[in-house]
Every structure is written in C-alpha cells, then in structure tokens.
Amino acid sequence: MINLRLLDDETYRAGAILKGATSEQLDELASAEELRRTMLTEVENLRSQSNAVSKEIGQASPEDRPAKIDAANVLKTELKEKEAALSVQQAAVDALVLHIPNPAHESVPGGGEEDFELVITVGAQAPPPPMDHGEFGASLGWVNTEKGAEVSGSRFAYLQREAVLLEFALVQWVMQKLVARGFIPTVPPVLVREQMMIDAGFFPTDENQVYAVTEDELYLVGTSEVPLAGLHRGDRLDLADLPLRYAGFSSCFRREAGTYGKDTTGIFRVHQFDKVEMFIWSDPAKSWDEHELLLEIEREILDDLALPYRVINVAAGDLGNPAAKKYDCEVWLPSEGAYRELTSCSNYTDYSARRLGTRAKGESGTEFVHTLNGTACAVGRMLLFLMEHYQQADGSFAVPDVLQPFCGFTTVGARN
RNA sequence: GGAGAGGUGGCCGAGUCAGGUCGAAGGCGCUCCCCUGCUAAGGGAGUAGGCGGUUUAUAGCCGUCUCGUGGGUUCAAAUCCCACCCUCUCCGCCA
Numbered sequence: 001m002i003n004l005r006l007l008d009d010e011t012y013r014a015g016a017i018l019k020g021a022t023s024e025q026l027d028e029l030a031s032a033e034e035l036r037r038t039m040l041t042e043v044e045n046l047r048s049q050s051n052a053v054s055k056e057i058g059q060a061s062p063e064d065r066p067a068k069i070d071a072a073n074v075l076k077t078e079l080k081e082k083e084a085a086l087s088v089q090q091a092a093v094d095a096l097v098l099h100i101p102n103p104a105h106e107s108v109p110g111g112g113e114e115d116f117e118l119v120i121t122v123g124a125q126a127p128p129p130p131m132d133h134g135e136f137g138a139s140l141g142w143v144n145t146e147k148g149a150e151v152s153g154s155r156f157a158y159l160q161r162e163a164v165l166l167e168f169a170l171v172q173w174v175m176q177k178l179v180a181r182g183f184i185p186t187v188p189p190v191l192v193r194e195q196m197m198i199d200a201g202f203f204p205t206d207e208n209q210v211y212a213v214t215e216d217e218l219y220l221v222g223t224s225e226v227p228l229a230g231l232h233r234g235d236r237l238d239l240a241d242l243p244l245r246y247a248g249f250s251s252c253f254r255r256e257a258g259t260y261g262k263d264t265t266g267i268f269r270v271h272q273f274d275k276v277e278m279f280i281w282s283d284p285a286k287s288w289d290e291h292e293l294l295l296e297i298e299r300e301i302l303d304d305l306a307l308p309y310r311v312i313n314v315a316a317g318d319l320g321n322p323a324a325k326k327y328d329c330e331v332w333l334p335s336e337g338a339y340r341e342l343t344s345c346s347n348y349t350d351y352s353a354r355r356l357g358t359r360a361k362g363e364s365g366t367e368f369v370h371t372l373n374g375t376a377c378a379v380g381r382m383l384l385f386l387m388e389h390y391q392q393a394d395g396s397f398a399v400p401d402v403l404q405p406f407c408g409f410t411t412v413g414a415r416n
Numbered sequence: 417g418g419a420g421a422g423g424u425g426g427c428c429g430a431g432u433c434a435g436g437u438c439g440a441a442g443g444c445g446c447u448c449c450c451c452u453g454c455u456a457a458g459g460g461a462g463u464a465g466g467c468g469g470u471u472u473a474u475a476g477c478c479g480u481c482u483c484g485u486g487g488g489u490u491c492a493a494a495u496c497c498c499a500c501c502c503u504c505u506c507c508g509c510c511a
Contacts, residue, residue: 040468044480051480054492058436065491072491193501236426236465357466366465366474 015103102351123308132335134266169406188227224248287370294345345374
C-alpha cells in the first residue's frame, strides 16, 4: 500500500510509472482520494453537531427533551446518508490503491524481464555432468517422484537417504550463519488466516497460487515470509530496537498454477519444499544497507558452497507490486546450460508495513518501518544444484566441505 | 470435542447489573521541575493512538474515531443486543 499523500510527488510518480502504473491510474486515485477527504470532512462536521446535540439532551430538562430529540433525528438521517456515500467512496479508493505498486528505487533499471542489470558474475559455467539432477537424484535413491505423484500428484516427491541428511545439514549450517548475524531463529505457523494473507500482500493477487484448507478457513503459506510478517503486525516498535532480523524455517506450499509443462525435471519446481527465509524489520533510514546485507549473506552461502552464479538487479517491470528493489541470485545449472534463480532478496520499503500497520517510534516521531525479505536457503532447489555441481564422473557425490561437519559423511558412492 | 471465565491506555486495574457529567478512577512505569552532600525517599506538573482540518511544521489548536473485531438498538453505548476473533482454567483426546 502506498502513501496517498505522495501521489503528487514527481519522483514518486516516476518510480510508480517505471513499475507499470499509468499516470491516468495515479490521477484517478488522486482525485478519488481528494473527494474522499472532502466527504470525510462533511461527515465529521455532521457528527460534531450531532454529538453536541446529544450532550445538550443529557443536560436538558425533561420538558425540553422531545423537541431536541426531534432535531437530533433530523441530523441523524442526514448523517446516515453521507456516511453511506463516504463508505462507497472509501471502497473505491481502496480498490484503486491495491493496484498501485511500490515505486522502484532509483537504482533499479527500467523495462521488463529481459532488462535486468547484471551486478556480478562469479565462477565458471561448468559443463553438464553425466546425469542431470533428475537422473542423479533417482540413481542415488534420493528423490522419488513416481511415488510422490502416486501418493499426492505431480510435482510432489519423496526425498530420501543422504539427501535428507544433507537437507538437515544445510538448514543447520545456514541457521548458524544467520544466528551469528543476529537473526532470531523462528519456526512459524504454516497455516494462516485469510486476513494474514491479505495483510502480507499475497491476497488477492496471488490467491490462485495458495492452497486453501476451506473447512477451517486457513491457508497454507507459500513462504514463511507470510507468518514472519505477522510477527509485528500492528506493533509500535522502538526505533532503537531495530533492525529486528528473523530467520524462519518452514515448509512452503505452492500450487504452481499456470506452470504446466515447465520445469518438470526432478524437484526444480514442486508443490512442497522447505526453506530458510530471512525477514528484516528495519529503520527506514537504513533499509538499503539491510538490503545489501541480505545480498551479502546470500552470496556468502553460494561462495562457501563454491557454486557459480550471477547476481541481477531485477528490472522495474518485473518486480511485483511490493518490492522497490530486488536482487536475484541465479546459479549456473549445467544440465540446462543456463543460470536459474536460487535465491532473491527484496526491499519492500514501507509498502508492506503500511498495510501491516507496523510503526517505529523514534526521536523524530513515529513512522512506518521498512520490511525486507530474502531467501537464505530453498532446500530442495539448493540440493538440486549441488547434485549437478558435486556429482563425480563415476556417479558418486562429494559433500561440500562446509556441510561435512553437519552431515557426518564426505562422499556418497554411486548406486545401481 | 465438552464446560466455564475473561479481553479497558506503555503495564496493572476500576467502571459494565441501574446508558449521558467516561477517552476513561487509582496505581506502576516514563518525562520535566522542586527539594536533597551522593543515592534512596519526598513534593509538583505532564504522559494513548489513528484519521481529517488549520499550519512552514512530525509544534499548537479544532474536529472525529478507537475500551478485542464487526454489526445493531438509542438523540446518546466501555456500559444494552447479535455475530465473530482471541486468551485463560477444567474435562476429554493426542505427538
């Protein structure tokens, strides 16, 4: 949700237009909001009169009351009409606001999906291994997609054997890294109410990507970002306590509607996976530093695992409504000969906090905090990259050095 | 799943049965001032938030809304009615 007060601000408008909003849209909202305020003033004036009359009635003598009550009733009728009109107008404004994106930061390139800015490329583009991650996972008995499909449908899989131990090693390794950086480890609820989905900005836009448990009116989260955002909903934080950094671990559930036939190999795109997510509540003045911190952590994880990757600064048109800026870390997937997204981190500035109602109190008053989120480790997808980069010529697997202390073995011999 | 109790300001807590003088007693905490060798104690004053208007202003002033949330009754609701949400206790069940 944007700040309606800034609709006339030229830089603000320019940023929003870069994100795909039209200047007609912005004007329409601005005039709807102006009308809303005019109507609000009228309503409040009537209420004021009405309150004054009521007070008089309380103090009036019994014989004076009937006449005053009649007068109050006239005001009341008028007030009801104006209030009804106001709430219609309010709804109109609300509907318009939902489609206005958070303006892009000045450092974000314009354009769409192909117009990203390449920030850095690290490592060499390795040649394809003997087996792609799908074949390799099956050969070691790590991934069973057939049984997954039988039991739950396509895009579900069983993860087994060393892959599970590697998952736990990854989670533990990443968590410890984050704890060392001051993140609070958190296992959040994965079923949330509809209101939480709305407040976190996932409804109504992404409603068709979310599993619903209709019987209980709950929804399965697609990322722990949702419940982490709920952790300080409606709170007034102290600026001195910021940043508050959380590391959430949860299973994530995504319907992946509209992706039929895409990424069908192995576990690249599945309905259920585990993820360690970073979420930061930041002092508005320092959120860009926090954003760089998120990127630094994501890069450190990739560097430690010696994965070749590139970082892109996603173009404005490809950002999605809440993000003012987003970095994607794309890791080289040898079997496809392409960089594929593994992690990303975004600065939502005050866009999400305004809807969540999360403010911070500092010396210069109270203001909305900034929120940021980033992937620390999307486990399934991380494993798949490891399966290609750490696959040996003889079909065995060499455990990355940094994970060895956490999983208790260093190699996995070829099977079959 | 069954039964009961309860949600009031930063915190605790009165007010709800008898609707108006209640955005709310009292206490704690916090801020400022006084007193005081220091500290403690003591005296005085102040202290909820959102929104709108006015304004150079996040100051002040005016208005409005908010006593879990949303409706309703009424000239008038913390107080009466309805629905929902949440918390706690007991029983049952359970990893």
